[in-house]
Amino acid sequence: MARRRQHASLLLCAVLASLVAGSTAGIYHIVGAGKGWRMPPNKTYYDDWARTKHISIGDKLMFLYRSGAHNIVEVPSRILFDACSMRNITNRYQNGPTIIELTEPGQRYYFCGVGEHCEVGQKLAINVSNVAAPLPPDDDDDDDAPNAAGAASHRLIHPAGLVAACLVHALLLLRAV
Numbered sequence: 001m002a003r004r005r006q007h008a009s010l011l012l013c014a015v016l017a018s019l020v021a022g023s024t025a026g027i028y029h030i031v032g033a034g035k036g037w038r039m040p041p042n043k044t045y046y047d048d049w050a051r052t053k054h055i056s057i058g059d060k061l062m063f064l065y066r067s068g069a070h071n072i073v074e075v076p077s078r079i080l081f082d083a084c085s086m087r088n089i090t091n092r093y094q095n096g097p098t099i100i101e102l103t104e105p106g107q108r109y110y111f112c113g114v115g116e117h118c119e120v121g122q123k124l125a126i127n128v129s130n131v132a133a134p135l136p137p138d139d140d141d142d143d144d145a146p147n148a149a150g151a152a153s154h155r156l157i158h159p160a161g162l163v164a165a166c167l168v169h170a171l172l173l174l175r176a177v
């Protein structure tokens with residue numbers, strides 16, 4: 001009996017802890033939603049995708065692509081980005097899928113360095129905000145990673161406090177056994 005409660009309690013703690021981890025780790029944004037990272041149907045596809053997102057520090061960009069078919073290069077300026085120029089690459093990723101954690105605010109410029117992929121619109125410019133998305137969360141629950149809904153919703157509570165309370169409770173149960 002007590003053992004079951006203890007188990008349930010620890011399980012709850014684990015769930016809460018994962019939610020907290022999710023919140024400090026930020027939201028996962030799947031670049032291009034269902035299409036992933038590929039040559040888009042038109043030149044504004046990734047722009048349109050980015051426009052609907054609130055991307056902030058601690059969030060992660062998830063580029064879904066097959067190694068060899070596509071890659072990601074990062075360039076430091078809008079000019080290089082607009083020109084699809086690989087003259088001054090600051091980062092290169094080629095083992096898909098790639099997850100990039102955004103640790104600084106400001107503009108970031110990515111494109112695919114394979115063939116003419118950038119020229120046809122496989123390019124993404126984002127502006128990383130230093131503040132989290134305001135509540136209510138924007139409409140990106142439908143196409144983001146599974147923990148996005150959790151990450152958005154548990155901003156409503158104080159997860160760290162809950163986990164602490166939960167652990168104290170579990171420890172008390174543990175000593176009672």
Ligand SMILES: *[C@@H]1O[C@H](CO)[C@@H](O)[C@H](O)[C@H]1NC(C)=O
Nearest residue numbers: 040041042043044045046048
């Ligand atoms: C680009 O393609 C997307 C997806 O097929 C579509 O929703 C969007 O309307 C298109 N935009 C233009 C400007 O054609």
Ligand SMILES: *[C@@H]1O[C@H](CO)[C@@H](O)[C@H](O)[C@H]1NC(C)=O
Nearest residue numbers: 075076077080087088089090
């Ligand atoms: C290349 O990038 C570095 C920063 O990574 C910057 O200091 C430099 O000015 C850039 N050069 C050009 C030509 O964009």
Ligand SMILES: *[C@@H]1O[C@H](CO)[C@@H](O)[C@H](O)[C@H]1NC(C)=O
Nearest residue numbers: 105106107127128129130131
């Ligand atoms: C990026 O976002 C910040 C606010 O978060 C804004 O002040 C800045 O002008 C934006 N930059 C661009 C190029 O849109």
